[in-house]
Amino acid sequence: MNRLGKPPLTRSLALGSVLALLVTAAVWWVFYGVDQRRVVAYFDNAVGLYEGGEVRVLGVQVGSIDTVTPQPNRVRVELSVRRSLRIPADAGAAVISPSVVSGRFVQLTPVYDGGPKLAAGATIPNERTVTPVEIDEVYRSLDELSTALGPEGANSNGELSRLLRTSAKTLEGNGELISRTLRDLGEAGSTLSGSSEDLFSTVDQLQRITSNLAENDEQVRDFNSQMRDINQLLASQRDDLDTALSELALALDKVEKFVRENRGKLRSNVEQLNSVAKVLAEQNKALRETLTDAPLALGNLQNSYNAASGTLDTRANLNELRQPPLVLLCKLFKQIRPESQQGSLANVPSGLRDGCESVSSFLGNGGELLDPTETIAKLEQGSKPDLPLPLQRSSDELFQGSQGSGPKGQ
Structure with a gap:
């Protein structure tokens, strides 16, 4: 017999149980605990949530509910989620009720699309959790609404009943019209949806207009004040305006009558005016x-007026008239363009035309006729002018003689 008072079999069983528990815990840790991530979420209530419930993302189960712990003003729910699943750091949790009587599950949202990830041991506060409205709350709200609209509320004096009767009479027989109106409103909504960019652009332009009006509020007020003054002035002059409009109506009637009676003459005048306008153009x-040039000419005319004698004092520039008549006529004939000589010289007497040709051939020098003024000016300057061939020799002898006598006289 053992001195300790415990049989060896009992001690062996106890030791085996402890070892089995340790092995079970190790297996659970290796195959389940390591792959899980703990997350704590706080809800306003946890009706329909139980330990072992599902945790989903987009309707796919990704974990389970570990514990549901009530607290004074909220419920603490501990969740286990697969560690390999990526969840955004600002994720929220919602209690989803697929039907009225079935169990509920926790849905994590939104889906991860980049950025920080939800770490193990993270907490989702009340601000990021939602719970469904309970059926008893719906019944309570309906009861409050019916009480507010009942005999003790809005219908205490029968106003609601009269409103319903009036509405029934108004809508009676207008079902088709109401249906068509709703259909047209739907089509209008579709049209607006298809033109959303234009609508938003219009709203943006209106917003800019209102902003400009707000920035120029003082000018807008001044404009409104001026418009008010104008309205008051027009109101005070209403009788005069009525008289003026009446007289204007009479005048327009007379103008219409005049135009109708003189339609042909007016058309003729307009056509003639059109001709005048064309000439001016x-x-x-x-x-x-x-x-x-008219202002300059009028100024010169004013300056040429001699007040003492009452005459216009002018100085004519008639250089061409100082030439001999034969030279003047022959120069005029020579200035005629070759392409127009046939038509221009046809009317010139043949004797005068032959005389110019004879003089031109006699003078030589290419037939160029000399200007007496130029010849005299060159002689005064002491230079020999270009003379015709018959006079060239005489002029050479004169110039040689004058040059030869010069030294002898000295």
């Missing part, structure tokens, strides 16, 4: 030159 350049 064709002579546009000449008119511009006239308008440009």
Whole structure:
């Protein structure tokens, strides 16, 4: 017999039980605990949530509910989620009720699309959790609504009943019209949806207009004040305006009668005016030159007026008239362009035309006729002018003689 008072079999059984528990815990840790991530979420209530319930993402189970612990103003729910699943750090939790009587599960949202991840041991506060409305709350709200609309509420004097009767009479027989109106509203909504960019652009433009009006509030107020003053002025002059409009109506009636009676003459005048306008348009350049030079010409005319004698004092520039008549006529004939000589010289007497040709061939020097003024000016300057061939020799002898006598006289 053992001195300790415990049989060896009992001690062996106790030791075996402890070892089995340790092995079970190790197996659970290796195959379950290591792959799980603990998350704590706080809800306002946890109706329908139980330990072992599902945790889902987009309806797919990704974990389970470990514990549900009530607290004074909230419920602490501990969740286990697969460690390999990526969840955003700001994720929320919602209690989902697929039907009225079935159990509920916790849905994590939104789906991870980048950024920080939810760490193990993280907490989801009340601000990021939601719970469904309970059926008893719906019944309570309906009861409050019926009480508010009942005999002890809005219908205490029968106003609601009269409203319902009036509405029934108004809507009676208008079902098709209401249906068509709702259908048109739906089509209008579809049209607005298809033109959302234009609608938003219009709203943006209106917002800019209102902003500009707000920034220029003082100018808008001044404008409104001025418009008010104008309205008051027009109101005070209403009688005069009525009289003026009446007289204007009479005048317009007379004008209409005049136009109707003189339609042909007016058409003729307009056509003639059109001809005048066309002439003015064709002579546009000449008119511009006239308008440009007329002030200078009038100024010169004013300056040429001699008040003492009452005459216009002018100085004519008639250099061409100082030439001999034969030279002047022959120069005029020579200035005629070759392409127009046939038509221009046809009317010239043949004797005069032959005389110019004879003089031109006699003078030589390419037929160029001399200007007496130029010849005299060159002689005064002491230079020999270009003379015709018959006079060239005589002029050479004169110049040689004058040059030869010069030294002898000294």
